[in-house]
Amino acid sequence: MGDVALHNGIFQPDPARQVAFRCNVCGVQNVCSGDRIGRETASCDGCGSTVRMRSIIHLLSTALWGRSMPLPEFPQDKGIVGKGLSDWIGYADRLAEKFSYTNTFYHQEPRLDIENVTEEQKGTCDFLISTDVFEHTLGPALKAFVGAYELLKPGGSLIFTVPFTLDAETVEHYPQLTDFTIATLGGKYFVIGQTAAGAYELYHEPVFHGGPGQTLEMRVFCRKAVEAHLRDAGFTEVLVLERSEPECGVLLTENWSLPILARKPL
Template identity: 35%
Template sequence: MSDGSLIERIMTEKFDYTNTFFHKQPFLDLCSQVSAANYKDLDIIICSDVLEHTFATPIEVLPNLRQMLRPGGLLILTVPTNHMPNTIEWYGGAVCPPVPEKQELGSWVVRWSDRRGNDYIDQHPSFHGGPGDTLEMRMISHSQIAAEGKRCGFEVSNLEFKPDAGYYWSLLVAENYFDRRDARVFMMRRES
C-alpha cells in the first residue's frame, strides 16, 4: 500500500499486484472496515511505515488488515517501534484527525480537540518525510504491537537482521527508552 513507483513497477511485473492509496484511487483507508472490505482474500499485504500515521490506533487497524487476507495470508509489517511497555498516543482521544498548520515563521503546530471539548496545540509535532507531510500519531511499543497482532488472530514473528551476513537494519540504542527506536519487520500470518 502506498508504495513508491519503483516498488510498484517491480511488484506489478512479478505479481498480481494492486498499489493502494489514502488520497487517490485505488483508495484504501485502513481505519475503515468498509474500505478494507473492498480487498478480500489477499495472499500478501505489505504495510510499510504506515501504522504510526493512521488516525485509528494499531489495535483498531490490525483487525482490518486481517480481514483483507485469506486464511494463511501474510502481512509484512514494518513500523518503527520502541522498547517501552506501552504505545504512546500523541493525540489520544482526538475527535478527528489532527491537522498540521504552518506558522508565519515557518514552524509547524498541530491543533486538535478531544472528546470532552478540550482544545490542544502541539508545538513540537514529529513528521516523517518532511514537515507537514506525514504526521507521527504515536510511538509504538514493540511488544505491544506484537501482542495485538496475536490477539486479533495473527501468528507473529520478527524478521531478524544479521549484519555479519550482510543483512542490515538500523537499530538505535540510547540510554532513554523513549529514544531506543527499533524499526523491525513483523511477519504476521493470518490464522484460519
C-alpha cells in the first residue's frame, strides 16, 4: 500500500496501478485496479462494499473503541444498542450479530421517523448510522439532525454521510412545502406539494436517488451547513474524515461528501 497515490489524504485513481486492501466489512483481502475505487463503486470482491460503506465501519469502530478494526473482529456486545436508517444489508446483518442493532425504515417495520422521534425512542442508542438519508427528509433540514441527537444516549455517536458540496449555501429544492406526493404524466415525474398556507405547487424534473418515491432529493447540502446543523442540534464533537485509511479500503477520492463522526456530550 505504500505506493498508493494520495494528495492531502485524497486518493488519486489510476487504472494502471493495483491497489491492495483488506475490506473492513467482510475481512476479504482485495487487489484491484485504481479505477475501481470510488465513493459509490463496488470494489470489494467479497461483499461488494464501496468506499462509503467501509468508511462507516471505520468510523463506527473508532467511535466504540478508539481504533479502526474490521467488522468481523468487533467484540460481540449485546449491551451496545444501535440503529441504522435504511442501512446497507452488507453490514446491517453483521452488526445485528455483534450488537443489539436494528435496521429501521421510514415506510416499513421496524419504523423510525428521524424527524419525529418518539418519547420512547429518545436516549436509547449508543450509536446511530445514517448514510445518505438526510438529503431526502422533508425538512426543515435541522429537524432530522435534532432527531438524531435525541435518539442517542449521552456520549452516543452519530456515524453520518450525506452528499454535500463546498459551496457557500445549501440548495433547498422545496423549502416551502409541508407535504408532497409524486405524480406521473406522459412518462414524466412531477412533485405536487402543499405549503403551510394550504396552497398547492407543481414542480417539474425532480431528482431521485435510486428510483422514484421517498428517494426524492429535497436538497443539496453544503459542508458548512452540515457542520452547523450538527452543532445546532447539540453535538459538541464533530469529526470530518478528511484523510484516507488505505489499509481498510477507505480511499477517499474527493474532498466533498466526506463521512462524519459526531458525538453527543456526556
